[in-house]
Amino acid sequence: MKGTTKSPPAVGFSEIIWSWIGAFLGIGSVAFINFNVFEGTDLVMIIGSFGASAVLIYGAIRSPLAQPRNLIGGHIISAIIGVTAYKLLHNQMWLAAAVAVATAIAIMHATRTLHPPGGATALIAVIGSPKIHSLGYLYAVIPAGSGAFVMLVIAVLINNIPKTRQYPEYWI
Known part of the structure; x- marks a missing residue:
């Protein structure tokens, strides 16, 4: 099948390097806190959905889905929804998972905070480890x-160091 638009142009080497540096420092920071500061506690600082957020906020910085409102709002809203779905439906995990993700998408749309990794944040609240479940609503914080x-x-x-990059496009 033929698409309706063309593939975007390749990015330059400088863009690749700055995306790598941002992702390394961003994920490295939350991972450092998780594995060094929170080690031996019931707290968690890193979740799988942050990997997808890193792609957006370091690699696709002009995307509306990568802007601060979407990043922060999408994760927090989705976490609250995921925890609620787990608390209400944990006896039917398949239903809790589906309700969490679908409701997170709907509420992110309604609040203009759509951030695709938020769907994973909601899902992690349902299917996560006992350590995640024990956090309850603290998981949103x-x-x-x-x-x-x-x-x-x-x-x-990081995104504002090179003159060719500007982040964010907007805050709210």
Whole structure:
């Protein structure tokens, strides 16, 4: 089948390097906190959905889905929805998973905070480990909100070093 648009042009080497540096420092920071500061506690700082957020906020910085409102709002809203779905439907995990992701998408749309990794944040709240489940609604603060915030700070710092990059496009 033929598509309706053309593939985007390749990015330059400089763009690749700055994306790599941002992702390394962003994920490295939340991972460092997780494995060094929170080790031996019941807290978690890194979740799998942050990998997808890193692609957006360091590699696709002009995307509306990568902007701060979407990053922070999408993760926090989705975390709350995921925890609620787990608490209400944990006896039917398939249903809890489906309700969490579908509701997260709907609410992110309604609040203009659509951030695709938020769907994974909601799903992780349902299918995550007992350590994730034990966090309850704290999951929306640590790791979802605070981890996303750490990554945002690094995105603002790193993405604005080269004159060819500007992040964010907007805040709210």
